[in-house]
Amino acid sequence: MTVLPDAKLYIDGVVRDAEGGKTFDIIGPWTGASVGVAADASAADVEAAIAAARRAFDHTDWSTNTALRVDLVQKLYDLFDANRDRLSDLARNEAGAAMGAVGRAHVDMAMDGFADYIRIFPKVEWEKDYGVRPAFGFDHDRKAVREAVGVVAAITPWNVPFYVNVGKVAAALLAGCTVILKPAPNTPGMGAIFGEFAAQLSFPAGVLNVITSEDPALVGEMLVADPRVDLISFTGSTGVGKRIMEKGAATLKRVFLELGGKSAKIVLEDAPNFQMEIASSMLVFHAGQGCAVQSRLLVHKSRYAEAVAILKGAYAAFSEKWGAFDEPTHIMGPVVSQRQKDRVMSYIELGQQEGATLIAGGKAATDKGGGFFIEPTCFADVTNDMRIAQEEIFGPVLVVIPFEDDEDAIRIANDSAYGLGGGVASADLDRAMKIARRVRTGTMSVNGGMSIAGDIPFGGYKASGMGREWGVEGIEEFLETKLIAVRL
Known part of the structure; x- marks a missing residue:
């Protein structure tokens, strides 16, 4: 029509x-x-x-x-x-x-x-x-x-x-x-x-x-x-x-x-309002189709299990809140094409083959109509050497990776061909700023700071x-x- x-x-x-x-x-x-x-x-x-x-x-x-x-x-x-x-x-x-x-x-x-x-x-x-x-x-x-x-x-x-x-x-x-x-x-x-x-x-x-x-x-x-x-x-x-x-x-x-990008969001163990910080990391806006989206969530190992539980609840609560064409509160719809849908679904299959744990989504959403819908998807138990952690998926797929300490978080964030965006959350601003300065990326958000706007420069390092x-x-x-x- x-x-x-x-x-x-x-x-x-x-x-x-x-x-x-x-x-x-x-x-x-x-x-x-x-x-x-x-x-x-x-x-x-x-x-x-x-x-x-x-x-x-x-x-x-x-x-x-x-x-x-x-x-x-x-x-x-x-x-x-x-x-x-x-x-x-x-x-x-x-x-x-x-x-x-x-x-x-x-x-x-x-x-x-x-x-x-x-x-x-x-x-x-x-x-x-x-x-x-x-x-x-x-x-x-x-x-x-x-x-x-x-x-x-x-x-x-x-x-x-x-x-x-x-x-x-x-x-x-x-x-x-x-x-x-x-x-x-x-x-x-x-x-x-x-x-x-x-x-x-x-x-x-x-x-x-x-x-x-x-x-x-x-x-x-x-x-x-x-x-x-x-x-x-x-x-x-x-x-x-x-x-x-x-x-x-x-x-x-x-x-x-x-x-492209494979940006990392680092959530330290002292992050203020930890539950909201984790829940808001769901990769759902515009079905994850953004170059600067934070598609790798890095969480301190001491709170990793807690973070996974929060994400399970957040994705479950979101399951009925996307995919309606005329609903003004919805921020997620389909991916752009059949080709893109096939690409994203192939990465979801790959993540399971690599041994990651699927904690949400993972399927095509056939109940949404004839378009190109994929469920909001999240993988836990991900290591940074997996392809789903290294390659840009460009779909609603979040991977969650544990880290040992600040140095390990920086290492994981930088262990990527890309360097476009990223973020860090901590109650200690000085600690967060030290991490932000060492991540090799074109933009960094500290505690939710808006790092993309029309009056500031945007671009990437490395393959970004x-x-x-x-x-x-x-x-x-x-x-x-x-x-x-x-x-x-």
Whole structure:
């Protein structure tokens, strides 16, 4: 049943169909059936978008007309703000967001971040004076200036698509870049709406382009290989991130990569309100489909059995509190696709084969309808060398690992290819801060501190990526530094 508007391409200032009118179905995670159609771009469509973005950067004043950029980005924010209900429909029907999740990461948090970008944009330093220095008998006055990097390809995922689209598109436009947005095949409408609104606001032709495609690789491969694209900003899996680095090397393309995670939450034996700390660690928000979710729960061995008992009770109490499309209190719905469901279920089977103890869930939830539902799942008796503790599952699967002391907790947390998020809970703030400083990860939450917001930088260490999104640093990712020296 079609419930969403058609997702069209937006190329060179025009909202249009793909070459030959080709389309593909958008499959709704709640039903497993089509909820709309999207334009299926051809190689010629991608070529047209790249050419338009290059032309707009090289032959218009977009990169230097700061007042125009700020005005249009503000108007784009205002238009999205007036259409939050439509954004909610897209998040629910394309990404499978539960109603209680829409008001958090999917729409409201994204809009807060959008507003943060506009608010902090004046803090970007466009010039830096290095002063006068004598050399070779003359004085030389040195100044660094910042300028837009050029054409940006933003390749975005399906889990929280509007949030990530804003994080890339708003920052790049404010920086003075032109943009080609390539949303994931599962969530094309949340990308197409950027083109629709840009057209309504009469954005200069070519400044923003949106390409949707059923093929998960065609558009991205073209964007990464093309020398007219100056920077790739990618959020997604580590495997694809590695391929982008490899293929982008031929043109020495700049890359920003926000990749996978297997983040650890460390709960010390003195954690305040221990029961709530453990119970709130259930991995259920948006069915665990988040790169920075804390999917490894590390608990001091002296309270490990207590923690497992708390989790059993918490999961049992939660069993009837998820999976209803129209229930505003629910924060968990289906996973995004049959492919993702199969992947997550294979990890649940693997965890049992590895010898972990299944204390909650573990099955497909067939009573929820025809969509892609998996029960909230938790494994105890997990060791950190198990694959379910090392590999990103990207589903509602929590693993619980005991540790001996602070040093052991730090060792386990760092014994991972990833380094994106994490947390620590303790009544001793100094102790918690010492641990937070030693965990090799891009963000750390101490006693529930909010480590992700639009006005602060976000990104990872190791296989979790490179560069930072959000905050002033997120805008600066799209700038080059030019040093100008004048002989006096």
